[in-house]
Structures are given as structure tokens and as C-alpha cells.
Amino acid sequence: MALWTVLAVAPCLALNPARRLTQYAHTAWRIEDGAFGATPNALAQTADGYLWIGTDAGLVRFDGVRFVPWEPPAGQQLPNPTINSLRGTRDGSLWIGTPSGLARWRNGVLWNYTTGRGYINAIVEDPDGNVWFSRSRPAEASGPICKVEGDKAHCYGKPEGVPFALVGPLRRDGNGDFWGGSPEGLFRWRPGFSEVHLTDRLAVAAGLPGVSALATGPDGAVWAGIERRGGGPILQQRAHGVWRGIPLAAAPGGKLEVIALAVDHAGMTWVGTAAHGLYRLHDGTFEHFRAEDGLSSAGVNDLFEDREGNVWVATSNGLDRFRDLHITTYSMREGLTADKASSILGTRDGKVWSGNGSALEYIQDGVAHAIQAPNGLPGRRVTALLEDAAGRLWVGVDGDLLILDKGRFRRIPGLHGPSLGTVWTMISVDGGDIWAEVITPPRRLVRIRNERVVEEFESGRVPTGRGLADAGGGALWLGLRSGDLARYKDGRIERFSLRGGGKGDPAAIREIHTDPDGAVWISHRQGLIRWKDGVAKRLGKENGLPCAAVFGQLRDRQGRLWILSECGLLTLPREEVDRWWAHPEVTVQVRAFDALDGARPGPSSFTPSITQSVDGRIWFVSDKVVQVFDPGELSATGPPPPVHIEQAVADRRAYAPKPGLELPALTKEVQIDYAATSLALPQKVRFRYLLEGHDSAWQEPGTRRQAFYSRLDPGSYRFRLIASGPDGAWNEAGDSLSFSVRPAYYQTLRFQFVCAALLLGAIWLGYRIRIHQVAAGLNARFDERLAERTRLARELHDTLLQTIQGSRMVADDALGAPEDPVRMRHALGRLSEWMAQATEEGRAAVNALRASTTQTNDLAEGLRQAAEDAQVPESMQVVLSVFGEPKQMHPILRDELYRIGCEAIRNAVHHSSGSKVEVELHYAHDLALRIRDNGKGIPPEISERGRQGHFGLATMQERAERIGGKLRIFSSPGAGSEVELVVPGRLLYVERTQARSSLATRLKQLVKPPGSLS
Template identity: 25%
Template sequence: MEQREQRHPPTDGVHTLRRRSGLLLTLLCVCCTAGAGVAQVALPVSERVIAERPTIARWTMDQGLPHNLVHALAQDRDGLLWIGTWEGVARFDGRAFTVFDRQNTPGMEMSGVFAIVPEADGGVLIGSADDGVFRYSGGRWQHLGDARAQRLRVTSMLRGRDGALWVGSEDGLFRIEADGRLSAAGAVAGLPKTRIAALLQRPDGSVLVGTAQGLFRLDPATLRARRWGRTPAMRAAAVRRLSHDRDGGLLVAGDAGVFWLHADGALQWLRQGQRVDAALQDRQGQLWTSLSSGQLLRRSSSGVSEEMLSISGVVSAALIEDREGLIWAGSTDGLFRVAAGDAGGLTRHDGLGGDDVRVVQQSADGAVWIGHAAGLDRWQHGRIATLRIAASGRDPSVLALAAANDGGMWVGTYSQGVLLLAPDGAVRQRLGSDAGIPQAMVRALLQDADGGLWIGSNAGLAYRNRGRTRVYTLADGLPALQVQALYRDRAGVLWIGSSGGIAALSAGGALRGWPAGAGFPAHNAFDFLEDADGTLWIGSDRGLLRLRDGRFRVYDHRVGLPRDKLFRVIDDGHGHLWATSNQGVLRIARDSIAQLDAGRRTQLAVDVVDRSDGMPGSQGNGASAPAGWLSRAGTLLVPTSAGLALIDPALPSRHSWRAPAVAIERLQVDGREQPLRGDYRLPGSVGRLSVDYAGLSFRSPDKVRYRYRLHGFDRQWIDAGSGEEAVYTNLPPGDYRLEVQATTSSTDWSRSDLVGRTSLQLDVVPPFWQRGPFVVLAAIAFSGLLLWWYRGRSHRYLRRQRRLNRIIAERTHELRTKNLALKLADREREELVRKLAYLAGHDALTGLPNRRTADPHLTAALEGALAAQTPLCVALLDIDNFKRINDTHGHEIGDEVLRRVGEVLRATLGEHAFAARHGGEEFLLVLPGLDREPARARLDELRRRVAVVVVHDLDGRVVQCTASVGFACLGPSLQSRRELLVLADRHLYQAKHEGRDRVIG
């Protein structure tokens, strides 16, 4: 029976539920009072607290389950989770459900599933409520047994050590033989013909049978059964689940409670008189029980404490521990996963005034101050107090906190400037625009030892001391006006982070900026952290930056950081840097940074803590300070958009993490799905090969990263990120091995203990024409053909050679002729270029240089005169009444006048002077080497010659023309080209005004 899978999208709709109780506040408040005295320091959020506050995730039909009523759970050899529901069975890889039911799998007449048994060879047995037993293996389904077996109403199953399949049903116990025959065992030697709820094989080979009428022990060899148990209640009460504890003892869950028969023979009776649907002991020694009241009970390994976890719906007998130590439970309301994490959360439900937390800081008295979008809270002695800080109306959003020298707290707000609060939360002082604060939105604060207060706002940096305020802006050297981080290093330098770079203000008052794109390798700087050796770490929107010896080093996604935008950088004192981001908190091993710098590794060692680890939300907040705090008790406090996250920096649960199992889920050849197996023989004509895989980490499926490599084809690993498909097209024939690796340790592939892997063999068979015998025959045939071809071609070659010699001679003659023509064309082109260059710099009408040539000539002449200390005069000549000439006699006569004047200029000025048409009827004259009076004489001579120019119009009338000249000479007060031209133009205007036909200068 070939499967057809129905895949559902990833479980984006998973809801994370958290137990809410006073325990959180009681335990975590001790962190806040740790500063009161050394003896009062208590544990931070650690294994104990986290274990008592597990994270519960839920999946329902909305996320892909075929039905919300879950009856059975099991994990197969590959690590995939199988879920039996009232409407068929589903397989889960941590991201998506694959549903198998009568709608998508031909022949799958399966409805309710009450029993699932994984087998050692990777197959899975599925017990149906009406249709017997199905077996899934290698991507195919098989309906087991004969016609009678396929009508069994299965409630439980057991694969015996002898290979026999024991099947518990509503009608008793049955056995399916290897040949498919069904034998009844329930009525043999005292076993009642009733509902069989549980089957378990003991170390001695006997089979315990849990029925509605009590517990029985069956000898498989004799098929004799008898009641079994140490007490009458244990023997007679209805049994619902049987399991072994971690030491080989026995747990019997049923209507009378839980009987725990320890390996040493001791018997415990737990939950006496209360119906228990399932019981198991996890690897930590904790006892989990599903109560008919709809709750899941966890009993500590010591037996001292119990905790009731509320799970919606009525809890069923579906209760297992997976390979990662996670507890899975089923109920009438879906599938649930219980996991201990490394983080907790503080939200509105716990008493916070708002969930959108922006800043957090611990004051000297141990109180934790929490700023959020709805105001400010103070958390101390197990109580969260909401502080009224608004001058009137609603409390403003808090964007900044800084410890005050008197033990209080400075508070920066979104809309009401800066506040000073006493240690008890009372408002002592308000600073706004009346105090010189440039803007009411304040993102960063820092108080110096002398009482001076630094205020970072969206309009610059302010410094207030002794009642005076100074504001630093762009004009003072800030790279941007939005200041969002302030940090004082050991040398007394104030570091300033902004939205457009960073700046440093020395103790002496000198401000140096590193603008974005001009020395600073990022745009936003959100935080600073200094090491003992003076190294400065910077959280930015381009990754983690290091400033050492005046040089920046960038650590970003290219070296393994999952995110580039980092808001807060904190050293936990144990060899790690912590950085908050929009998608979780990153823990970066310092030694991996050193190894990366030394070239001993290519990726950083990074752990990501996010919502899946117990944080109230993964989205951190930035552009406010401080966006994180390490409490005195060692707890990492991180503001998020969903509450305040509390993280144990030791990440204790990570010590038990294992490499994710990697499973091949589907293989398709040219769109056709193939049965799953370890090796494949593929035809050489295959066009597209696709392999779907999954790294099974149910604790953090979103953290799984993949890489794969087709050995024999790929030269290096292909980084697939979170992708779950490898695709190859047109593979050449050959032997290949596809290896897939997965890790939850970011992209640190050096941790082999955290890297899961799987592989499959591929043999691409060449087509017949690429096989040995065919190739030999083809080579012989080809050789004969080649010989025949060679002989014929040699004969043709001789004839062609003679003809080619004739053609070469003819073509050589043609080429010589064409070369001569090309040389002539080159000469003509050069002459044309020369003429065009001349025309570009000269006036076509007068032949004089135009303004384009005149301007640089004047500049050069002026520079030469200044350098040589020689005289220079500049003149502007304008033809008088030129417009009247044009209007009266026509433009052709006007053009003739311009030509004649140009001729006069060339003839009169000589080779040392320069004349150019400056525009219209105006001409520019440059007279080097002439002082004022010689220049005046030369210009006056020019004026007189223009006055005797005679031009006749078309009617024979004489057109008389005169010219006015204004000039200026180089002198102490006239040193620039512009000054000379302005003065010459002014004198020209004066000449026009005084009657024209004159020279003034």
C-alpha cells in the first residue's frame, strides 16, 4: 500500500502556557534582595526554579492534527513522533504534521487509533479501533493479518521477544502469527474476554496483561494466565497503563491509583482510590501521572513535592518521554509538550504594569526597576509596585534608567523628559524644556560621580550640572542627533551611541565622532561594554563590533551570528558575552571569538535563548538603555515585547541536549515518490532528484540548522539554513552518498556531540550507450569511420589548398587597396576633429575666440600677471545701438557689422593682446603688459577704427557704427577675475550713459 502524505505547515500556532503562581515571585524576589547582605544571596533562576515552572506547548487541529482527541503516542527509531487520534494517525517532526488517513492513503481504512508500537527495524505498528493493525515501513503501509485480524478493535499491542505480535482488543487478547493467522488467547486458562488496556513484557519473558477486570500474568509458552499482584486491589482494579521505571521496577496505573513495585520489591501505592490513566518515570527520576480529573501531576524524584500542571481537556493514557527528555501527553483537547527551559518570564499576569518592557536596572538596595510602555514598576521583597510618575494623566512610556548617586533612580520617558525618583519610588525632581533639555523623549541617562547628569535624547546630548545645561548637537561633532546609549569607560571617556554612528567625549572635553559609513561600520550603536584590557564591544545594527587599538572588527551572520541587530551586550563573568536581539538572546563564547580571530575556526559558538526556552517573548527591545541587566544573584534580566525575561546564564538544560536525530522523510525522482530505504539505484536519465529531511529537535525545532553534501559531486558542504530539502538535477552516472547534518547549536558544526547526521547511498546507472561493451564496439566503428573520413579529406585538402592559394593572392591585393583607403579616411577624420575643436572654441561669425575659450584665457593671463608682477588690463567693448541696426537694417547687416568689428580687433590689437566675442555685440579684450594709460591709448585707437567702418545695407544706405569701451587694470584692490570684469562692465555702462563712442577706465 503506497502512502500519500498530507503535510501541514509548521506549528506557528503553538501556544505556550506557563504555570502562574506566587512561587515565581517568591523565588525570584530573593534575587532582588541579594544586595542587602551576603548571607541573603539566593539562587537565581536555575534548574530548580525552571523545573518548577515548565513550559507547556499545545498543538490542535488548527496546527495539523487530524483530531483533537489524542489516544496514543510513540517515538520511532528515527525520532519521529507518532500521534494516534480519533480520526487517524499523524507523524510529527517538530515543525509539521504528516497525516495518514482514509482520505489521503489508499486502503487506509483507519479511524480511531488507540495503540502505536515502534519497531527496531524502523517500522511502526498502528492499532485501529475498528480495522486491526497496520504497519508502516519504508514509506509504505501494510494491513496485517487475515480477514479476521483486520476487523479487530485494537486497544493495545506488544511485539514479543519471540517476534509474535500480541494484540489487545475490546474482546480480549489475540496473537497474530508470522503467516498472518489470528489466534485467540484471551479465553485461555483464565484470561477474561474483556477489554485489554495494557500489555507489558517482564524481564523473565512473561507478559503482564492489564484488563478492565484487573492485572494478569501470562506465560507465552503455555498460554496460561493468572491474576497477579501483591495486594487484592492491585490484582482486581481495572488497569489502564503499564510501564517500567528507570530501575526496572513496575508502574501500574488504573482505577485504584498507581501501584509502584520497585526493583527491590518494595511496593508504593500512590493516588490511592483515584483513577489514573497513565504513569511514567522520566530519566530525572520524576514521576508523571495523568489523572482522570484532566490534570498532569509531576512528583519530584525525592518524592517530597508534587506539582499539578493544568492541561486543557481530559488527559488520556497517551503519556511518553522522548529522547530529549521532553514529556508528551494527549487529552481531549490536543497534544501537549512539557519541557524544562532555561528561562522564565514576568508579565502583566504576575503584576507588571505592562508587557512591552523597554528597560530594566537593579538599584543599590536590590530593587529591580522595570520600565515599560505603560510606565514604571519597582520589584522588591516579593512585591511589584506600580509607580505613579506622570505629572498628570497617564504614566508615560519609560525608555531609560540610570542609578542616582543618592540611591534613587533617574528615569527617562517618552514624553515627559527626565525624572528623579527616591529609593521608595517617590518623584523628587522633573527636568524638561524649562531645564534646557532639548526634547522630552529621553533614551539614555548617565550620572557622574560629581552629580553631573548626561541625557541622551532624539535632539542631541545634554549635560546638566549645578543647575546649568549644555547641549551637544551635530555642530559639536555628534554623528547623529538621536542619542540612545551612554557609557563611561575606565579612562573616563564618555562613549555616545547614536542612530548614525558613535562619538567619544574625553575627560578634557574633546569630542570625536565616527559617523556611519565614514569610519564606523554600522548605522545604529545601541550599547557599549569595556573589557579589562580596554577593548570596547559595541552592540549595533550590523552585528557585534569590537574596537581595539583604534580598529573595528565586525562579527555578524557571516561568522555564525543568527541575528545582526544587537541591542545590549553583557558579560556574565563566566566566559560568555550575551547580546539581546529582536529574535532571542544570544550567548557567545569568548574563546570562540579568540579562535575565530586566530583562524582556528570559521564560526562563533553561539547559543540562542528565546520563547521556546521559556522567555515570555523572543522580541527584545532596543534604542533604550539599559535593555538588559545582570542581577547580583547572576540572573540575566531581558526586556521583551511580551514581558521581562529571566535567564539562567549557565543554561543548565543545554547540558542534557543531544544531537538532533536526522530522518529522511521523502525522496522523489522526477516528481515520483520512492519507497524509503538506505540505498537507491537510479537510471541515468533522472532529471530531478529531491530529498526531504528533518532534524528532530522537539525542544527547539526553530533552532535546527542544516547542511548537506553529495559526496562524489559537491566539493564542500552546502549550508541549507532552516531549509529541509536537497535538490539535484541531471546528475551524471556514478556512485554518490548524500549526507545530511543538523544541529541546534547555531552553526557551530565543530560540536560533533551536538551534530546529528544521516546518509543514503545513490547509484546513478549510466544508459546502455555509456556502458563498457557498447563503448568498445562504438570505438571500433568510430575508428574505421575516422580512417575512411581521413583519406577522403586528404584528397579534398590538396584540391582546396590550390584554390586557397589563388584566393589568398586576390584577397591580399584587396586588403592593400583597402588599407590605403583607410589611411586616407584617418587623415580626413583627424582634420575634421581639428576643425570641430576649432569651431567649439571660436565664434563662427567673427572668427574670434568665443566665451568658452575666453574665460580660461583670462584666468591664465591674470594668474601669470600676478605671478610675474606685470600689468594687465581687461576691457569690454560693446557696439553702440546694435539693436537699432538690427531692427532698422536687418540681421544680415548686423552680422556684417560684427564681422567687420572682429576684423578691426584682430588688425588693431596685435599678437600679444587677446580679443574674443563675449556674447551678442559685446567683446572681451585682454591687454597684458599695459598699464592704464597705454591701455587707454590702445583702446581709444581701436574705438576710432571702429568708427570709420562703413557698411552698406541692401538699399545702399550707409550704416554707421561706433563702440563704447570700459576697462579695468590689475591693481592692489583688483586682484580677481570677477573684480576686473565687474569694474570693466561698470565703466562700459558709464561710457554708454555719457553718450557712447568713448573709452572709460
């Protein structure tokens, strides 16, 4: 057996532990991007979480997503639009320093301080909430350090021990002392105490000396930036009462001006320079960020650390943010030999091994080591890794399988040759056997015992696998290339379909692992599949995972599940995993660490792709870099972000979110803008809102920062908003806005009451009208019956009764001389004539009651028949003339016409004593009926009032009025008479009434509302 000895396993690079733990993400907003209209000079954060940027042209507010220019209240303004210093204090105030004085903004109210004017350089808040500021070019000679007292400022100068007339940077240390810098030097001061520092180091031969920047650290250290020319450190640190110079990298031209200093929560010192970018110092090591590194500008104006630990840098060209990443990356930038890491393994001795291209590397105690071909690696490509029960490292290198034991490599020969082949994955099973999946053609499964290959199974005997796991009792789990799961034991293969958990998908399986309870976890292209006792269930996007493809997974010592997916590192606590297994349809609570957290996931070429080191950290690779996550950060969650409702917009008009907000009537669109001031990862802030009075459940807009509602009914509403931060913690208190939508006049209760009253009145009126119509109809029918009975009574009285009376008189006359047969015969003859006349008159009355033109619908024929029935004398001629085309008439009206005509003809025949009667029927727009005779005429008193005891003319007039006609009688003595009846055709003709009905129907269809049913 060939033997290689590792000649040297030397550290490739001693990685800086601080660098390893505090990798950062950098984001820049530049003036040319439109975020600002002028150069940012100062930074501060208020208690509500907003970041404020003071520029040469005013204030800008930032919520992590949106930059909003600040506008002062109407009629007010700042002492100067240029902002050169800012401070957010605990009471929620924002203190604004300008070249012309100090201002304060709180709860929508702006105060300008008339005392303590000057160029405000720095603002400080002490533990008691008092606000102090430093100034230069003061308007009055009362001192350069001032304390705000009420609405005035009390200033301190040389009489109170302040040694210099002008003070620029001002800081307060943990002892309560103020440190001030000026062009004349550095001093420490409190009322009643003063001392000057660094006088010897500020003495220079040329140029203006001075202290340009100050910072105090949590450890009590004081940092001072010295503006000077010539040699010597320009950064000074005072620790334990001793000053020492900290050299920075040499600058072109020999001049390096420190403009801003800050010490962050991790104790690292940030140094901003006037023209050479940004420096970060920790444990004596500097990192340098310049414009070519992505900084918005090399000129730094201010530095600020917010409550979430982000470091903000105001430069001459914009704003930069540096934030810690949850996931630390090891790449060539951090000292690895390449960016080709394809396998990772944590071993029991605390090392984390990685196959990184042509090097086998490991990291231990913050130091990276590399074994390559020049110093002992017997090959140029590291593949799979495995630690066996004895703690030895098995390494696939090129086409060989090697064991690294006590600094020496031993090769495992193949069954039929010196080389085994390229190893994809390996596992160690009970009894010490090593199983390996070899991908060099032909693909095969290899069993190794006592460092020798004892069996090889090509695909004909054992299906080709993509993952291996110990099944216990000498059995082996195989994740097959076909997409199914198989168990191999004693030469027998048992297959299990994973279709219950995911589709059979060739090459979809990446890795498999087992739980102590016998469950098998399969990393799959469509999710994470768990198989147990013949049941497969898939955990995927439908269960709340942010993406589908899974490259690897593991269970840590606490039972927490870690998933390496295409969108980052995901983790679920044991309770969530158990809940999902019991109820596969549930949505699990998953914590995701994605690209925003520093993750750079991807599939690895070999296994393992994810591992846990002895210190509990989770390591993973992506065929490029090595990355690590410390699970201890899961419990280090910060408070949820403050939530704010910023404004309501109704029909494009903005309203401030104030109590009692009223929106106009008939508002069509309502938009509510809101924010959660998480400045580290605003992309991960999630919102929920509920509009009480409208929504029945909480709405889930995700990351959207606006709510939209349309056509809200008049009434009162309450908009409630909550949000969660990047770590998933919800701010349940949130924020709320109560508002109302005013009703239009027709939406008011008063108007609705009036409308209801009018509607009820209309219904009552309609009811009364209908009752009146019904009563009028009944009365009309009763009147008609009475009129007919009256007419009949008149006719019977005028004809039949008189004839019968005459017959009685004849009979009485005959009975007066019963002994005279001649007289008796003559009387009986006359009686017979009178009785015949009575019969004819009775028949005429009956015919008048029953006769109608309904059967023939021919009025002219009916009138002709009426003339024949009237017993026209032989000496009289009746002439009937019809003009125009006959038209169909309403039956009832036609019968009334017929009866009027019959009465007029009968009167002319019986009473005119003329020789001719003319009947004319004119069909035109209206119908005209005329009956003329050439008789003796009708006396005026009879034509006007009728004959005493006779009702014929009166009945004719009543019938004419009832059908809407006009009856006129023309007569003169000896010249005959004429009866004329004119009836409007719109009432009489049937076709006109039908046309009106059809027109009404069409009009109704034309005005029918859209979408209504016929």
C-alpha cells in the same frame, strides 16, 4: 529634601519555581488542517526518532515537519486498520496494537501475531527487551497479559496470578512489577506474585468502576486514574507505599474521567481527561488546558513524552505538542503588575529589579515583589535604573531621580529646580560620581556628586548622547545621537567616527559598555560595534549574526558575549569574539535563541535593557515583558538528531532508498527527500549534503529537506547527508545513499567503442578515397599530357612528317640527275612548295597547342578563326550559325569544345571534297555543336575505328568523354557527313555552377545549429 518611606514591600505573587523553569510552547495540528484523516488514538517514537500516530484509519509517521501516511507492504495488511496502542522498542521495532491483534513493523517487514489475539490495550517493553501487552476481549481464554516469545505470544491468566479477566492500562515500575487496571480494579503482578489495590476506593453505588489510566514515575510513584461517578478524588497517587487522592478542579456535571496519564522528565504529572482537557500537576499545583486555551480538543486519548522532552497529546481532533522553552517569560500571566517592562537591573544582593510601567518590581528566590504608588512609590512611571558602589538603587521615576536606600526613597533635586527631569540612562564612574542623561527638554548631561547635581551640560557644550560608559580616569564615553562616539574629560570633547564600523546614523546607538581592556562596545542599529585604539569594527549579518539591529549587550563573568538583538538573544564565546576581532571578515559560531525558544525581543525605552543576576542568569526586557535565560542550558545539549534519506524521486517516480538502487537511463530530474527527526525545534535543523561523483563541495540547503539534481551523467553516485540539531551539534555520521544511473544504449562503452571504430574506419576510408582522388587526378593529368602528346604525334605524323618525307623524295629525285638543270629547277620548285606546306602544317600544330578561347570567351569566334586557318579551298563555302543567347562557359571545358570543333572542321575541309561546310552552335539547356558537309562521306569502317595511322576521330571521342559530352558521327557514301557534340549545360555553364554553390551555401546556413558562429 523630600523623603518617602516604603510602607510595605509585599510580594505580589509567589511565582511557582517549577513554572519559572519549565515554561512551554504549545503547537497543535488538527484533523481539519489536513494532518490526519481520522482521530489519533495512540503515540509512540521509534529508535530512528520518528513519531508514530495511530488513528482510526491507520498509521501516520511524523518527522517534525511532514506527516506521511504509512502503507503496509504489497499483499500484507494489519489485523485491523484501527490503531489503539503503540510502542517503539530499543531494537527499532514499532509494535502496533489493534482491536484484532498485535503486529510488528521493523526494517520494512511486517509481522502479524496469530496468538494472543484480542483488543490490544497497552504494550510494554521490559529491561531485557521483552515485549508484553495487555488485552481485552481475547479470542482465547488464556489470559489478559501476554509476553511475545519469538513469533508467538505466551499469555498469563488467573492460574498465573492475574486476578482479572480483562486488563486495560499496563505499566511496569522500577521494581519490575507490572501494574494493571481493569473495570474490576487495580493490581500489581509479576509471575509468582499478585496483589489488588484500591478496592475500597473503587466501590461506588452506581456506575461501572474501574481504572482507566496508569503511569509510573522515576521516583517510584504510581499514578492511577479512576473512572467513577460521585464524589472523591479520581486521581490516585501511591508514594512510599501509601495511596492518596489528588483532587482535580470540579467539572461541569460532576463527572471527570481520566483517560491518559504521563509523568515527564521534570517529574510533572500530565492528566488527560475524556471531555475536560489536559491538566499538568507539580508540587500540588494544577494548570488546566482546554480547547479555549488552544488545545485541539477537550477530549484526550493518549499522552506521550519523546526523547527530547516534548509532551505529545493525542485528542479527538488532532495532535498537540508541549515543549520546554529555553527562555522564561515573566508577564502579567505570571503575576507581574503590567506588561510594560522598560529597564532591568541585577543587583549584588541577588535581586533583579525592573521598571514595569507604574511599578518598581524585583524578583528574588522565585518571588516577585512590586512597589507602586499605593505602597510607597513616589510616582507613576519608572525609567532608568542604576546600582552605585554602595549598593544603593538609583531609580528614575517620572521627572525625578530617586535613591532607594534601606526601604526609603530620597529625591535628587535639579540644579535649577526641585526636579531633575526624565532620566534616560545613568552610570557610576570612578570616584563615586553619577552621570545621567536627561531627556526632558532641554536635553542635557548631568553630573551628580554626594547626591547633589554639581554640573549640567546642555547640547551646546556637550553633544547629546544616547549611551554612557565609564572611560576611566574621570573620563566619560558618550554614544552620540549623531551616530558617533565621543570621550569627555575635564571640559574637553574628543570625537571618534564609527564609520569604520557602521554608517553615521542618527539615533542608531542604543547603549554602550566598556571592557576592562578599554574597548568600547556600541549597540547599534546596524550591528554590534567594537571600538579600540581608534579602530572600529562591526559585527553584523555578514559575520553570521541572524539579524542586524542590536538593542543591548553585555559580557558575562566567563567572558562570553551576550547580544540582545531584534531577532532574539545571541551569544558568542570569548574565543569567537577574539577570532572576529583579529579577522573581521570571518563567520562566527553564534548561538541564537529566538521566538521559537520563547524570546520576545524589542527595544526598551530606558536602560539597562539587559543584565546578569548574581546566579549567572541573563535577564532582559523589551518594553513589554521580563525574560530570563540560564547559561547553564548551553552545556546541556542533547545528541544531534538522527538523519534519514527517505526516498529518491526520478522523473516523478519514487524509489525506496535501498542498496544498489538503479535509476533509469536518460533520467532528467532526480529529487532526494531526507529528514532529521528533531521533534522539538525542527525549524532549527540545518542540513548539508554532498553527491559524490557530482558535487565538488558540501551544499548548504539550510532547512530545506530536498536535494535536486538534473541530467546526471550515467554512472555511480553516493549521496551523503548530515544535519545539526537546534543547539548546533552536527550528526557527522549522517546517512548515505548509493545509486547509479543506467546508461542509454548510445552511452554505453560498447556503443562508444563501435562509434569510435566506425569513426576511425570512416577517417581511414576518407583518407583512402582522397588518396585515390589525388592519384586519379595525377593520372588524369598524366593521361591528358599523354593524349596531347599522342595527338601531336599523330598530327605531326599525318601532316608535317609526311610532307617532310615527300620533300625528301623530291630532293632525292633531283639529286638523281644533277646534270639536268631543267629537272633540277622543277625539283627545286616542287621542294619549295613542299617546304611551304610543311611550314603551314607545323604552324597549325603549334596553334593547336597554344590556341584558346580564354581571351575572348567567344566559342563561335574561335571556330570561325579555326575555319579560316584550315585553308578552305575557293570551291568550298564554310557557313557558321549561332542559335540562342551565348553563355559563359568553364574555360577548360570551353577549350576542349574548341579543339573538338577545330578537328571536325579541319577534317571536313581537307577530306570531305564537298562544296559546303555548315557549322552550327546551339545555346540551350545543353550546348550542341554540329559540323555538316555535302562531300563524299566517311566510310563506315573509318567512322567507327578511324583511319589506319590517323588519330583525329579517336582524339575527338576521348575529349568528348572527358568533358562529359556525347559525340556522334552520321555519314553515308555520297551524301556527306555530320559530327554532333552535345555537352550538358549543368557541367558547362558557369552561372549554373555558381547557382549550385550559392544554393549549397544557403542550405548550410539554414541547417546551421542555433548559436553557432558564422
